[in-house]
Amino acid sequence: MSWETVMGLEVHLQLATQSKIFSGSATTFGAAPNEQADAVDLGMPGMLPVLNEEAVRYAVKFGLGIGARIGERSVFDRKNYFYPDLPKGYQVSQFFAPIVCEGVFEVPLKDGTLFPIRITRAHLEEDAGKSVHDAFSRETGIDLNRAGTPLLEIVTEPDFRSAEQAVAYLKALHSLVTYLGISDGNMAEGSMRCDINISLREKGTDALGIRTEIKNVNSFRFVERAIHSEYERQADILESGGSITQETRLYDAEQNVTRSMRSKEVANDYRYFPEPDLLPIVIDAEYIEAVRATLPELPGAKRARFIADYRLNDYDAALLVPNHALADYFESVVTAGGAAKPAANWILGDLTAALNRNETDITDSPISAAQLAGLIVRIEDGTLSSKLAKQVFDGLWSGKGDADQIIEARGLKQVSDSGALESMVDAVIAENPDQVAQYLAADEAKKKKLSGFFVGQIMKASKGQANPQMVNDLLLKKLNDQS
Amino acid sequence: MTDSALLCGSVTSLRQQLRDRVISSEEITRACLERIEACNGALNAVITVCAEQAIDSARKADKAIARGDVASLTGIPLLHKDIFCTNGVRTTCGSRMLEQFVPAYDATVVTKMQAEGAVMLGKCNMDEFAMGSSNETSFFGAVKNPWDLNCVPGGSSGGSAAALAAGMAPLVTGTDTGGSIRQPASLCGVTGLKPTYGRVSRLGIIAFASSLDQAGPMARTAEDCAIALTAMSGIDAGDSTSADLPVPDFQAGLNHDVQGLRIGLPREYFNDDLDPVVRERVMVALSVLEQAGATLVDIELPHSHYAIATYYVIAPAEASANLARYDGVRFGYRCDEPKDLEDLYLRSRSEGFGEEVQRRILVGTYALSAGFYDAYFNKAQQVRRVITEDFTRAFDHVDMIAGPSAPGVAFQFGAKQQDPVAMYMEDIYTLAVNLAGLPGLSTPAGLINSMPVGLQLIGKPFDEQTILNAAHRLQTDTDWHMGTPQFTTVTS
Numbered sequence: 006m007s008w009e010t011v012m013g014l015e016v017h018l019q020l021a022t023q024s025k026i027f028s029g030s031a032t033t034f035g036a037a038p039n040e041q042a043d044a045v046d047l048g049m050p051g052m053l054p055v056l057n058e059e060a061v062r063y064a065v066k067f068g069l070g071i072g073a074r075i076g077e078r079s080v081f082d083r084k085n086y087f088y089p090d091l092p093k094g095y096q097v098s099q100f101f102a103p104i105v106c107e108g109v110f111e112v113p114l115k116d117g118t119l120f121p122i123r124i125t126r127a128h129l130e131e132d133a134g135k136s137v138h139d140a141f142s143r144e145t146g147i148d149l150n151r152a153g154t155p156l157l158e159i160v161t162e163p164d165f166r167s168a169e170q171a172v173a174y175l176k177a178l179h180s181l182v183t184y185l186g187i188s189d190g191n192m193a194e195g196s197m198r199c200d201i202n203i204s205l206r207e208k209g210t211d212a213l214g215i216r217t218e219i220k221n222v223n224s225f226r227f228v229e230r231a232i233h234s235e236y237e238r239q240a241d242i243l244e245s246g247g248s249i250t251q252e253t254r255l256y257d258a259e260q261n262v263t264r265s266m267r268s269k270e271v272a273n274d275y276r277y278f279p280e281p282d283l284l285p286i287v288i289d290a291e292y293i294e295a296v297r298a299t300l301p302e303l304p305g306a307k308r309a310r311f312i313a314d315y316r317l318n319d320y321d322a323a324l325l326v327p328n329h330a331l332a333d334y335f336e337s338v339v340t341a342g343g344a345a346k347p348a349a350n351w352i353l354g355d356l357t358a359a360l361n362r363n364e365t366d367i368t369d370s371p372i373s374a375a376q377l378a379g380l381i382v383r384i385e386d387g388t389l390s391s392k393l394a395k396q397v398f399d400g401l402w403s404g405k406g407d408a409d410q411i412i413e414a415r416g417l418k419q420v421s422d423s424g425a426l427e428s429m430v431d432a433v434i435a436e437n438p439d440q441v442a443q444y445l446a447a448d449e450a451k452k453k454k455l456s457g458f459f460v461g462q463i464m465k466a467s468k469g470q471a472n473p474q475m476v477n478d479l480l481l482k483k484l485n486d487q488s
Numbered sequence: 489m490t491d492s493a494l495l496c497g498s499v500t501s502l503r504q505q506l507r508d509r510v511i512s513s514e515e516i517t518r519a520c521l522e523r524i525e526a527c528n529g530a531l532n533a534v535i536t537v538c539a540e541q542a543i544d545s546a547r548k549a550d551k552a553i554a555r556g557d558v559a560s561l562t563g564i565p566l567l568h569k570d571i572f573c574t575n576g577v578r579t580t581c582g583s584r585m586l587e588q589f590v591p592a593y594d595a596t597v598v599t600k601m602q603a604e605g606a607v608m609l610g611k612c613n614m615d616e617f618a619m620g621s622s623n624e625t626s627f628f629g630a631v632k633n634p635w636d637l638n639c640v641p642g643g644s645s646g647g648s649a650a651a652l653a654a655g656m657a658p659l660v661t662g663t664d665t666g667g668s669i670r671q672p673a674s675l676c677g678v679t680g681l682k683p684t685y686g687r688v689s690r691l692g693i694i695a696f697a698s699s700l701d702q703a704g705p706m707a708r709t710a711e712d713c714a715i716a717l718t719a720m721s722g723i724d725a726g727d728s729t730s731a732d733l734p735v736p737d738f739q740a741g742l743n744h745d746v747q748g749l750r751i752g753l754p755r756e757y758f759n760d761d762l763d764p765v766v767r768e769r770v771m772v773a774l775s776v777l778e779q780a781g782a783t784l785v786d787i788e789l790p791h792s793h794y795a796i797a798t799y800y801v802i803a804p805a806e807a808s809a810n811l812a813r814y815d816g817v818r819f820g821y822r823c824d825e826p827k828d829l830e831d832l833y834l835r836s837r838s839e840g841f842g843e844e845v846q847r848r849i850l851v852g853t854y855a856l857s858a859g860f861y862d863a864y865f866n867k868a869q870q871v872r873r874v875i876t877e878d879f880t881r882a883f884d885h886v887d888m889i890a891g892p893s894a895p896g897v898a899f900q901f902g903a904k905q906q907d908p909v910a911m912y913m914e915d916i917y918t919l920a921v922n923l924a925g926l927p928g929l930s931t932p933a934g935l936i937n938s939m940p941v942g943l944q945l946i947g948k949p950f951d952e953q954t955i956l957n958a959a960h961r962l963q964t965d966t967d968w969h970m971g972t973p974q975f976t977t978v979t980s
Contacts, residue, residue, distance in 0.1 A: 044593055048813040050586065051573045051595060051692040053727050083809050085856070087833055094812020147817065276856035278865055281698035281806055284728050 007208040008240050011216075012165035012232070013125075015200040016178060018157045018188050019132065020063045026131050026155035027054030027097065034194050038137070042149035048092030053282050056081075060155040061286055063187040064104045064129050065296045067157060070185050070303055071124055073108025078287050079128070081280040086273055090134035090147050098158075100277040103128035104286060105157075111305055112170070112177045117319035119305075122174055123162035130156050151195075157187075163202065163213065168232040172225050175199060180304045180327035192223050199228055204249070205239045214239075215249040219263055222256050231256035235263045307332055315345035324353050330367045337374030343381035351377060355398055372401045379408035390473060393417045421472040423479070426463075429471065430479045433462045434487070444484055456480060495523055495655030496972055499564050499712040500739075502658055506553055506563045513553070513563030516658075517546035517607050520565045524609065524656045527975075531632045533641075533651040535570050536578050537610040545607040552605065560719050562605030566659040569648050570611035571618055572598050572703070573692040577608075581694045582616040582626040582644075585814045585821045585840035595692025596727070597661060597703050597720045604719040609657055613647030616842045617811065618668055618696040620644050621914035624905055625844040633676060634975040635939050639898035642672030642914070645706065649676035652706050653973055659707050659716055663693060665700045666799055667894075667918025670930035673706050674893035674942025677932045677971050679959065680706040681713045682918075684950045685925035686731035688717075689724030695810040697803035698729075700922040709969055710931060710959035714738035717952060733950060741953045742960045747781035749958065752886030756792035757917055763896050765936050770892050773933035773943045776965050777958060785886050789878040794871050795920040796912055801855045801868035802923070807845075808852030814840060847908065876924040883948050888955055892917050893930035893942030917944055927952045931959040932968040940971065 025032055028045035045052045068075045080102045083095040105127035111119040132154040137146035159178070165171045179190040179197060190197045204216035219235055222228050234256070239249055254263040302310070304326050311322040311332075325335050331352065338348040356377065360367060380397055383389045389397060389412065400411035412418050420426060434441055437459070444455045456477070463476050497505075505511045521539050528534050542565065549563035573579050573591035575598075580586045594602070602608070615625040623631040623646030631646045633639040634654040641650040645662030649672035652660045662669040664682035673680025681704045688703045695701060705716035721735040751774065758767060778784055816822035816836030823835035841849070855864035882889060894914055904911040921928040926949060930942035943962070945955040963969045 047818055049591070049593075049819065050579070050581070050589065050694040050813070051591070051593075051690075053691050055726060055728055085809055085812060087812065087815060089815075089817050089829065092813060092818060093809075094815060095809050274858045276808075276853065276858075276861075278805060278809070278856055278861070282695075282728065 006244060008205045008236070008243070009208045010166055010232070010236055011163050011204050011206060011213060012171055013161050013163040013202045014165065014171060014174065015161075015202070016159045016175070017132075017198040017200075018159060018182060018190070019196040020060050020155040020157055021186070021188050021196075022057055022059045022063065022155055024057055025153035026057050026060045026129065028153050030153065032154050036150050038146065038148040039150060042134075042152060046092065046149050046153045048094070054097060054280075056283055056286070057155065060129060061104065061288075062296060063155070063185075064127065064157055065288065065293065066185045066187055066300065067127060067159075067182065068105035068108065069293070069297050069300060070181050071108040071110045073124055073127070074106040075288055075293055076102055076104050076106050076286075077289070078102065078285050079104040080285045081129075081283045082277045083280050085276040088133065089145065090136045090149070090152065092134065092149060092152055096131060096133060097280050097283070098130035099128035101279070102285075104288075110174070110177070110181075112174045113305075113308065113323060114170070114173050115323075117323065120170060120173065122164045125160040125162055127157050127159040130158060132156050168229045171201065171232060172229050175225055175228060176327060177304070180329075184301055184303055184329050186301075192225070195223065198223060201228065201232060201235075203232065203235050203239070205236065205243060215251050217249065217251065217263070218253045219256050220253055220266070227256060227258050230258070230261055231263060234261050238263065315339065315349075317345060317349055321349040321353065325349060328367065334367050334370070334374050338378045338381070341375045341378030343378035344385055347381045347384065348377070351381065351398075355395070359402055371404060372398075376401050376407050383408050383412065387421055387472060387474075388412065388419055389417070390419055390469070392469060393419060416470075418470060419472045420467055420470045421475055423475065426471060426475055426479055429463050429466055430459075430476065430483050433459055433466065434483055437462070441484065441487055445487060456484070459484070495519060496708070496970075497658060498708045499561070499658050499715055500709065502564060503561075503715075507558060509553070513546040513549040513565075513607060514543060516563070517542050517565045517609070520609055520657050523654070524651075527634075527654050527656065530637060530975075531634060531650050531654055532629050533613055533631050533647040533654065533656065534567065534610050535580055535582075535613050535628050535647070538577055538608060541577075542607050542609045549605050549607060559603070559605040560715055561601060561659075563607060564605070564659055565607045565609050565657050566601060566661065567609050567612050567648060567651050567657040568598060568661045569614050569645050569663060571614060571663050571694045572611075572661060573694065574598055574608070574611065577611065579611065579694070580628065581618070582614040582628060583841065583845070584627040586694075587627065587821065589820055591692075593692060596689035596724045598692065600720050600722070601661070601716075606659070606719070612645070612651055612660060615644035615646065615668075616845050617694070617807070618644040618663055618665055618701075619807070619844050619848055621667065621671055621911050622899070622901075622904065623647065623672070624901065625842055627842060630901060633898045635677065635973040636898065637975070638900050639939070640675070640901060642675035642894070642898065644668040644672075645680075646672045646676075648706055649673055649678055649680065652676065652678050652708070654975060655972070659705065659712060661703060661720070662706050663696075663701055663703045664918075664922065664928075665696050665702075665803060666922050667915035669704050669706060670918050670928055670942065670944055671894045671914055673930040674944075675898040675940065677935075677940030677969075677973070678706050678708060679710050679713050679929070679931050679963075679969055680704065681717060681929045681952065681956070682921065682927060683717060683721065683952055684731070684927045684947075685922075686729055687721050687927070687950065687952070689722070689727040689730045691724055691726040697806040698810060699806060700799075700803055702922070710929070710956050710963055711739060711742060713929070714742055714956045714960075717956075731950065736953060738953060738956055742957055744961050744964055745781075746777055746958055746961045749777070749782040749888070749954070750785050750886040751777065751782050751958070752785050752787035752882050752889040754787050754789040754792065754882070754889060754891060756789050757891035762892065766892050766896060766941055769933045769936060769941045770890070770943050773962060773966070773968075774890055776962055780961055780965065782958070787882045787886060787889065789875075789882060789920070791871065791875050791878050792920055795875060795923060796916060798868045798871045798875065798923060799915075799919040800851065800912060801864050802872065804848040804852030805855045805865050806852070808849045808856065811841070811845065811849055816840070844908070872923045875920050879920075879924045879926060879946075888948070888958060889946040891944050891946070893944040894918075897936050897939035897941055921946050925949065927955060929955045929959055931962060932971060934968045935971065
């Protein structure tokens with residue numbers, strides 16, 4: 006039987022505010038346990054939440070970024086459940102009236118097409134703490150540093166049909182939120198966590214199957230693998246005539262399988278009700294416009310502009326744009342005089358390779374955009390051959406100055422002086438009378454091949470600095486003159 | 489100056505004597521501490537006494553007075569209900585759950601009173617987590633009514649009311665979620681004010697029902713309450729529900745003029761269910777205001793009879809969440825040798841909470857449960873709006889509303905303990921005021937069989953001034969508020 010996968014994603018995005026959503030504690034990752042938890046975060050008696058307005062602004066930015074409707078009046082609710090790392094015994098969330106309502110997010114796929122994903126809603130809530138199981142021998146520790154970190158939970162409709170689409174969505178989301186500056190989107194550190202709701206149905210049918218929810222998958226690769234593994238599991242069950250149990254599952258990356266969590270999880274009744282300690286968030290048109298005015302150019306628009314203005318192809322644009330810093334770098338190179346296409350080639354080729362080798366981010370690139378532009382200018386004006394350019398690039402990378410300085414210091418300048426080249430060509434022709442004779446006797450196809458010999462000799466004599474194009478032109482002229 | 493004159497003095501008069509340097513804060517403070525020492529064994533009104541800290545504060549106040557550096561409460565001793573968190577001083581909320589709990593922070597009310605120079609003597613007993621109308625639910629034992637040691641002082645701020653009535657302090661604080669200031673004030677013969685919701689910050693007050701809780705003062709006179717209200721009020725960046733309104737000088741705003749004041753008498757309060765003797769006392773008190781120029785107007789609050797049902801859905805629902813943090817994990821009572829996490833939760837909460845608290849947690853949990861939310865919590869929220877609209881409409885015609893503070897005088901211990909609903913009826917005249925977020929005040933209206941009875945005055949939102957004025961005029965024309973229990977003279 007042939008199965009179609011149907012998926013909806015829930016992403017918990019940590020917002021990169023300086024302080025927590027309801028307290029003044031810092032939100033820095035990696036502090037010593039409970040160093041970033043105050044009386045509010047600990048749920049101490051008498052403590053009250055005070056809403057961090059920055060978190061609201063970030064949520065509105067996100068809503069505008071995906072063209073969603075912003076809730077005029079959104080309300081916080083208490084989600085009640087007991088867990089040791091949930092200090093108050095309830096999580097403050099938004100259940101009945103979220104801050105971001107329905108919207109559509111256009112996700113670019115590998116083939117350059119856009120794939121629309123319907124966003125159901127996105128709501129603000131506070132993160133819980135962490136239970137630490139490995140720090141004490143017979144006891145569990147509680148670290149509340151994360152408790153109260155602002156989260157935006159972004160929920161989609163069941164619009165995904167493949168793991169590839171799901172990963173493309175997550176990558177596009179990652180790109181969007183980093184552009185907006187509302188999150189670092191770091192999946193490994195838990196800034197972006199993904200729950201996958203997945204069910205199977207027979208191809209060609211419309212009804213949704215029974216779904217499972219795979220919780221807290223923490224990398225793009227694991228998302229892809231978790232989906233494949235859960236697909237196999239569900240398909241096996243369905244094909245052997247069984248039925249799927251609606252449940253929450255966890256992805257075990259080591260074994261590459263999903264495992265059922267305790268079924269109690271599913272039976273939770275969260276008893277949502279409006280949080281009486283906080284006022285509703287009222288957002289008017291004026292506020293929305295003020296936030297809209299602060300939005301940067303978003304990835305979709307930038308991609309279109311790069312293609313239109315710089316004549317980049319879809320492929321280059323798709324690689325440059327998702328990383329805001331990389332796109333900025335590209336534009337800086339162009340602004341500094343580097344031609345667009347070679348700039349894209351150098352950035353996506355040698356530069357990215359070197360950065361990856363050295364585990365360096367583009368923002369810490371040892372080669373500045375202006376320096377790379379200087380290199381490209383020297384290639385375009387014929388000063389450097391591509392071979393010499395690589396040497397100059399290496400010099401730039403190891404901090405030997407800018408392109409012109411390196412060219413000067415190493416004497417790498419391409420010889421384009423026609424007088425100098427002419428005498429080199431003459432010398433090589435004079436030294437190789439047999440080859441000249443062969444050349445003259447050959448047909449057109451063979452002639453081309455044989456001319457390579459002379460070019461090689463000339464390049465060798467010039468230590469690679471002769472302008473190959475000029476050498477070629479001169480050589481053909483001189484050889485033909487011999488006949 | 490005799491002790492009893494000290495102990496029965498109002499904040500207003502003590503303040504004058506302090507400023508005139510006829511008496512020192514240390515003298516008043518010592519007199520109060522001695523009074524607590526002498527009477528608390530019989531009354532059980534105070535859970536924690538901070539004698540050294542109080543003497544120290546009193547001396548500082550005396551020095552400040554000597555320098556001429558005088559704030560509104562400089563040198564005045566006070567007792568806080570044990571629901572206000574006090575930095576470094578145990579705060580129990582009347583519960584075993586918090587028997588050993590010492591906060592590392594002060595409630596905003598505590599900070600503000602301290603900034604005004606008040607001297608904290610200690611912390612008053614109360615119904616556990618403010619749930620009760622008789623002070624019988626306290627883990628620290630029942631509080632006795634100084635007017636009759638066989639009777640309850642009311643609740644939940646019963647320790648505060650009893651301490652005040654017994655002369656342990658000239659000023660006490662309370663909180664009122666459904667009548668917890670006004671009903672004990674009525675039963676103990678003192679003046680108690682529940683301000684408008686949002687007038688006083690809730691930060692640092694251990695939450696019972698967040699949308700209803702409000703702190704307020706209890707004192708011997710309306711004028712004292714006015715002074716204290718100004719001291720404790722104001723917007724607080726730490727409480728999003730505190731009101732961003734200027735705080736008037738309520739004492740300066742007092743006048744004796746009630747000429748033309750329209751006082752609404754809800755038919756629903758003065759119906760056949762009202763004890764005729766209570767009605768008679770209340771009407772006598774209102775006639776005093778009438779003679780002073782006020783007009784009594786019959787009004788309707790047609791949805792009053794839904795108040796108890798509405799309240800007993802909303803308050804327990806909010807409480808069920810507010811009390812979820814007491815799980816034995818981070819602070820508070822933890823059972824011995826928990827077998828596992830579930831055992832830790834179950835036993836810590838079963839052993840740490842008393843019966844009434846557990847009852848309300850269960851009721852609230854039920855009201856919020858899937859399948860019941862619309863029928864209970866949501867419906868109650870709707871009715872709450874309807875009840876609020878009743879008041880809004882009534883205030884189109886009247887300046888304030890009057891009625892009894894409680895259905896009767898103080899009752900004997902155990903009389904209503906077996907019947908939760910009979911106990912809930914104690915707040916029948918006060919609950920709706922909390923649901924509507926209005927200010928309400930109880931002022932003494934004489935005695936029935938030697939036990940005090942209170943008149944309740946209800947104001948428009950943030951118009952505490954009008955009800956304080958009316959009570960002030962009543963207290964100028966009568967001396968019911970000056971009545972002191974036999975207990976005072978017997979043991980002093």
